Amino acid sequence: MERGYSREQKEHDLKPQIEMDHFLRSVERRAFVTARMATKDGEEALDIVQDAMLKLVQKYGDRPESEWGALFNSILHSKIHDWYRRSTVRNRWRVFFGLNSDGRTDSPDERVPQTQFPEPDHQMSSDLLGEHLNDLIAQLPLRQQQALILRAWEGYNIAQTAKIMKCSEGSVKTHYSRAIHSLREKLGDYDV
Amino acid sequence: MYKEAEVELLDKVRRGLTEQCDELPEVTLRKLDVMRSNALNTSVPKQRFLGQALSGIPFAPLSAALSAGVLGVALLMTQGSDIEKTISDEDVLMSNEDMEFLENLELYEWLDAEYG
Known part of the structure; x- marks a missing residue:
């Protein structure tokens, strides 16, 4: 008798993945807009959203679906906060050396x-x-x-x-x- | 009056943010698609692997191994109450537990109370 991996079993096992896919689809745009608004940079925002998606799936994928929203937002806002702290430190050094984000020097008026x-x-x-x-x-x-x-x-x-x-x-x-x-x-x- | 103005303002805020979502360029949407499938493919939920793994294992040895495991856990649990008493904040900090997990403990407690 064949001990195959039946279609029903496969569908059953893939169900969490499908549900997670639906969930991520439902939040990804809002997450991106939220991150872009905070960072004012589309690429940084994409990185933050990617990290948040990965972490939700890797660490909390087995948690009940009803908790995903709060968990995802908690991860997302924590990542945004981390990014903000890092960029604040970076900017402090840039100001100290009189450099802007492209490595050019600004006039003091431009920094106001x-x-x-x-x-x-x-x-x-x-x-x-x-x-x-x-x-x-x-x-x-x-x-x-x-x-x-x-x-x-x-x-x-x-x-x-x-x-x-x-x-x-x-x-x-x-x-x-x-x-x-x-x-x-x-x-x-x-x-x- | 003030309340009405605030409701109106919040409605505008919501609409403005939602419009930003609706107007995202195609290239960004494609990147989000790729990111989502990467996240799902690099981290397949545990149940799937468990289902596949169990389908090929003969039942008798598995059952014996599980029984031994359950017995071991039961023995540990009988001593658990004593062990718990000796755990201090220092032990928690010295453990290899992810700091983020520890930071999020309050959130998990709330999620458990809310949805558990």
């Missing part, structure tokens, strides 16, 4: 962060407003950006967001409220 924004246009089209809003979110400090994205876009509550961001619920409330306040302040003159 942008603090003035274009005059608001009350008749601004919805598309332009959306783009402007995306820019403003990208300019928020990382933790405010993360709290806003996790709460407003991913739909996590305060307790879940705190676990994912590995901070207290009070910190989430503060980051989130500051993010909203900052957006409202900068969009104040626009017709939101």
Whole structure:
């Protein structure tokens, strides 16, 4: 009698992989946009998403599917945070040596962060407003950006967001409220 | 009034971010496809390997080996309570456990309470 690997068995064994594939498909674009917004660099964002996917599959693939969302976001935001810390250290050295990211020297004026924004246009089209809003979110400090994205876009509550961001619920409330306040302040003159 | 404005703002935030997802260039989508299949192919879930491995093994020796294993674990568990008492924070830090796993313990506890 043949002791083959039956089709049913194969399908049964592949089921976790298929479910994981569906899950990753459902989150990959949002993950990329989130990482790109934080890093402001498409290639860095792809690296972060790739690391997060690998880690989820390798380490937590056997966890229940209902936990994957929180686990994936926890890994993703932790990777973003790590990237941010590394780039902060790198930038400190660059500033110290007067180099920019391409190794060229900047004039001191070029190093001052942008603090003035274009005059608001009350008749601004919805598309332009959306783009402007995306820019403003990208300019928020990382933790405010993360709290806003996790709460407003991913739909996590305060307790879940705190676990994912590995901070207290009070910190989430503060980051989130500051993010909203900052957006409202900068969009104040626009017709939101 | 303020609440309404905030709801409207959050709606705009959600729409703006979702539009970014919908407008990703084809080249990025292809890269995401490749990354996803790489992640899945380099890390096939354990159950698959287990199923394939067990299909070729004769039952009797496997059963004997499993029995011996279960007996060994049972013996260890009877002493487990004493062992647990002696584990300190230092032991945890000195163990080879992935630091990230230790950092995430709180998250796992929450996931367990939430979904377990």
